[in-house]
Amino acid sequence: MQRFPLAALGLSAALLGAGACASSKPDPTALAIIEPKSGSSVSGKVVFTQLPSGETRIEATIQNATPGKHGFHLHEKGDCSAADATSAGGHFNAAGNPHAAPEDAKHHNGDFGNIEIGADGKGTMTMTSNMLTVLPGPNSVVGKAVIFHDKEDDLKTQPTGNAGARFGCGVVNETPTGNASQIKVR
Numbered sequence: 379m380q381r382f383p384l385a386a387l388g389l390s391a392a393l394l395g396a397g398a399c400a401s402s403k404p405d406p407t408a409l410a411i412i413e414p415k416s417g418s419s420v421s422g423k424v425v426f427t428q429l430p431s432g433e434t435r436i437e438a439t440i441q442n443a444t445p446g447k448h449g450f451h452l453h454e455k456g457d458c459s460a461a462d463a464t465s466a467g468g469h470f471n472a473a474g475n476p477h478a479a480p481e482d483a484k485h486h487n488g489d490f491g492n493i494e495i496g497a498d499g500k501g502t503m504t505m506t507s508n509m510l511t512v513l514p515g516p517n518s519v520v521g522k523a524v525i526f527h528d529k530e531d532d533l534k535t536q537p538t539g540n541a542g543a544r545f546g547c548g549v550v551n552e553t554p555t556g557n558a559s560q561i562k563v564r
């Protein structure tokens with residue numbers, strides 16, 4: 379469903395790029411559009427950018443959520459089809475680590491900790507990870523799914539953080555442009 383607008387954007391960006399600086403290659407990006415699940419009205423987007431250092435930056439924006447902390451993870455299957463988003467499987471954990479905070483030495487590749495939602499129902503989060511890539515490989519985010527949970531991740535209960543129901547889900551797709559952050563979400 380997202381393919382046509384993304385492809386169109388890619389084409390116009392390529393045309394613009396041809397006229398501008400042909401030598402500066404954009405960083406690889408991927409995008410997940412968060413859709414409401416489990417009867418919630420949560421929406422949002424997550425932009426992944428693989429930086430020249432090899433680390434991947436994760437920038438999330440969430441709307442229409444309840445105030446407070448909510449568990450936020452990359453799950454292993456890019457499948458949000460189930461009404462409760464259980465189709466996305468468990469946390470992405472190619473490293474075979476225990477569940478923990480992203481700051482801890484050992485944690486799941488997909489552990490993003492919590493995202494804090496304000497009184498206006500909105501929240502943002504930015505972090506970088508050296509356990510994820512946008513480009514193909516064993517740690518690639520492409521083809522996985524971002525899950526926004528009902529409850530706070532306690533960062534210790536195995537393997538889920540006891541974060542409760544899945545209130546938002548978005549499949550991660552690679553974007554052809556390097557400009558995923560410019561894509562607007564209604």
Ligand SMILES: [Cu+2]
Binds near residue numbers: 452
């Ligand atoms: Cu999760």
